[in-house]
Amino acid sequence: MTDTPMxxxxxxxxxxxxxxxxxxxxxxxxxxxxxxxWPFIDVxxxxxxTLALSTTEVDLEPIEEGMSITVVWRGRPVFIRYRTAAExxxxxxxxxxxxxxxxxxxxxxxxxxxxxxVGICTHLGCIPLGQKSNDPKGEYGGWFCPCHxxxxxxxxxxxxxxxxxxxxVPTYRFLTDTTIRIG
Amino acid sequence: xxxxxxxxxxxKWIEYRLPIFHFIDESVGSGYPTPKNLNYWWNFGSLAGIVxxxxxxxxxxxxxxxxxxxxxxxxxxxxxxxxxNYGWLMRYIHMNGGSMFFIVVYIHMFxxxxxxxxxxxxxxxxxxxxxxxxxMMATAFMGYVLPWGQQSFWAATVITNLFSAIPLxxxxxxxxxxxxxxxxxxxxxxxxxxxxxxxxVLFGLVFVHLWALHVHKSNNPVGVDIKGPQDxxxxxxxxxxxxxxxxxxxxxFFMFFVFFAPxxxxxxxxxxxxxxxxxxTHIVPEWYFLPSYAILRAVPDMxxxxxxxxxxxxxxxxxxxxxxxxxxxxxxxxxARFRPIYKQFFWVFVVDCLILGWVGANTPDAVFHGVPFxxxxxxxxxxxxxxFLVIIPLISILEKPKPLPDSISAAVTEGGGATEAxx
Numbered sequence: 001m002t003d004t005p006m007x008x009x010x011x012x013x014x015x016x017x018x019x020x021x022x023x024x025x026x027x028x029x030x031x032x033x034x035x036x037x038w039p040f041i042d043v044x045x046x047x048x049x050t051l052a053l054s055t056t057e058v059d060l061e062p063i064e065e066g067m068s069i070t071v072v073w074r075g076r077p078v079f080i081r082y083r084t085a086a087e088x089x090x091x092x093x094x095x096x097x098x099x100x101x102x103x104x105x106x107x108x109x110x111x112x113x114x115x116x117x118v119g120i121c122t123h124l125g126c127i128p129l130g131q132k133s134n135d136p137k138g139e140y141g142g143w144f145c146p147c148h149x150x151x152x153x154x155x156x157x158x159x160x161x162x163x164x165x166x167x168x169v170p171t172y173r174f175l176t177d178t179t180i181r182i183g
Numbered sequence: 184x185x186x187x188x189x190x191x192x193x194x195k196w197i198e199y200r201l202p203i204f205h206f207i208d209e210s211v212g213s214g215y216p217t218p219k220n221l222n223y224w225w226n227f228g229s230l231a232g233i234v235x236x237x238x239x240x241x242x243x244x245x246x247x248x249x250x251x252x253x254x255x256x257x258x259x260x261x262x263x264x265x266x267x268n269y270g271w272l273m274r275y276i277h278m279n280g281g282s283m284f285f286i287v288v289y290i291h292m293f294x295x296x297x298x299x300x301x302x303x304x305x306x307x308x309x310x311x312x313x314x315x316x317x318x319m320m321a322t323a324f325m326g327y328v329l330p331w332g333q334q335s336f337w338a339a340t341v342i343t344n345l346f347s348a349i350p351l352x353x354x355x356x357x358x359x360x361x362x363x364x365x366x367x368x369x370x371x372x373x374x375x376x377x378x379x380x381x382x383x384v385l386f387g388l389v390f391v392h393l394w395a396l397h398v399h400k401s402n403n404p405v406g407v408d409i410k411g412p413q414d415x416x417x418x419x420x421x422x423x424x425x426x427x428x429x430x431x432x433x434x435x436f437f438m439f440f441v442f443f444a445p446x447x448x449x450x451x452x453x454x455x456x457x458x459x460x461x462x463x464t465h466i467v468p469e470w471y472f473l474p475s476y477a478i479l480r481a482v483p484d485m486x487x488x489x490x491x492x493x494x495x496x497x498x499x500x501x502x503x504x505x506x507x508x509x510x511x512x513x514x515x516x517x518x519a520r521f522r523p524i525y526k527q528f529f530w531v532f533v534v535d536c537l538i539l540g541w542v543g544a545n546t547p548d549a550v551f552h553g554v555p556f557x558x559x560x561x562x563x564x565x566x567x568x569x570x571f572l573v574i575i576p577l578i579s580i581l582e583k584p585k586p587l588p589d590s591i592s593a594a595v596t597e598g599g600g601a602t603e604a605x606x
Binding site: 041046050072076077126145147149164 | 359363462466490
């Protein structure tokens with residue numbers, strides 16, 4: 001620079017201007033690259049037709065007390081159990097201190113006799129056993145996951161084993177007394 | 184290559200424009216000087232390359248007949264087995280080839296550990312190798328999902344669910360991986376696309392691996408540097424012949440499984456079509472993931488890290504820790520031949536890896552002579568990490584190595600006179 005005929009003032013002005021141009025070009029480039037990358041990431045998220053299958057209606061009329069059914073919602077099994085009075089009492093009597101993921105039974109149901117939850121073990125996604133009358137139900141009389149040995153109680157709460165969370169209660173609402181819409 | 188070869192006018196014309204013949208000659212020909220004392224443990228690198236080629240060749244043929252859709256995938260594989268000409272052979276080679284690939288590469292890695300091939304100046308060569316094994320694992324896992332049997336589906340479910348252990352964004356990542364709310368058709372489609380892509384990524388990584396190899400040349404059983412022409416012989420014809428001989432022996436082993444026990448490495452459950460509503464009672468990964476699987480299940484709740492997250496960190500950590508190995512081992516001596524203490528702990532480590540594999544094949548609540556597998560797995564997991572983080576650094580400082588030979592030639596020639604003779 002010293003041997004160029006430029007004066008100092010011009011040099012400083014020029015430098016500031018170049019810095020500005022450089023930084024603004026970099027900023028535009030970075031934002032542009034980010035915007036261009038997003039479609040390539042989002043293209044792998046669930047598509048519109050997959051999302052459209054997101055509600056399922058179930059008629060509860062044919063289910064008798066003490067019976068469980070499994071319905072499919074968003075490709076996942078949903079456990080619906082018509083609980084007996086004994087099961088409801090057992091689930092309500094548990095102290096919060098005994099729970100791995102503390103949650104009261106009344107917060108997990110809309111009507112105490114109907115326990116509705118996603119039938120996927122919160123550990124690594126296997127389907128717990130306990131829906132059929134001859135299935136093993138685990139040490140707490142609810143469900144038992146055979147993959148890595150998680151035990152769930154009559155409210156679907158994790159009591160023993162590697163799963164960190166209770167079985168998930170999906171969003172649902174009663175359309176009539178005996179019909180629900182999940183999702 | 185002989186000079187006569189380069190006098191051929193066609194060769195000359197090409198060579199002037201693209202010196203590809205020189206490149207090949209210097210890579211795997213007479214122009215690549217190789218230590219003259221390589222033993223059979225050095226065959227496994229070239230074997231791995233050949234298995235990759237076999238996998239790509241059979242894979243392309245399978246892709247021509249496979250349908251990546253949840254309703255047709257299982258049936259299209261059965262069609263390959265029954266109706267496509269030699270489809271059964273292509274599939275059995277590809278299926279067992281996956282296992283062979285891991286056998287060969289695991290031996291190749293333990294070779295590197297024993298003879299210190301990861302040490303200066305080959306650290307990057309080793310690190311590229313770690314990326315190769317990681318890519319292989321991803322490729323093998325996605326390939327296993329494609330036949331859409333029960334083990335395929337549930338392996339995909341369990342392994343993708345591992346990512347839900349990541350705090351805050353875990354669930355969104357899993358949905359993103361699936362392209363839905365469970366493992367389903369979008370998942371199968373993208374796994375197929377990646378399973379086709381990744382072998383070519385592997386090919387690229389292998390190219391860089393070889394590039395790095397050729398800068399400082401192969402390590403060797405005595406682990407001392409090449410000091411002059413007396414220490415080397417040309418790769419071709421000496422090691423091309425030795426590699427071909429090894430290939431023959433290896434193919435006998437490989438083809439024994441293909442023809443006489445094609446389902447030896449597989450799980451019978453995978454011949455049942457995937458059912459998203461029924462989990463098989465016993466989920467096991469393929470044998471080459473069993474040690475990782477044992478580590479995954481061994482980690483308990485610790486401090487604020489849940490067992491699930493801890494298990495995932497442990498599982499990925501068990502491979503990623505290899506990246507640090509060149510700096511954890513501070514001993515300047517490469518070969519275990521001259522490291523009496525390291526040599527013993529190397530074999531203890533091999534046994535530890537085998538124990539982890541054995542634990543991974545059993546359910547965690549199973550018991551072996553009164554000892555639960557869970558605890559065997561925990562001890563073996565702690566030992567695995569201690570080997571890298573405690574034992575190797577300590578040995579490399581405390582051990583007194585045996586005296587090193589003056590040169591490769593001195594070590595392998597009677598009386599050590601060859602050095603002088605060559606000069």
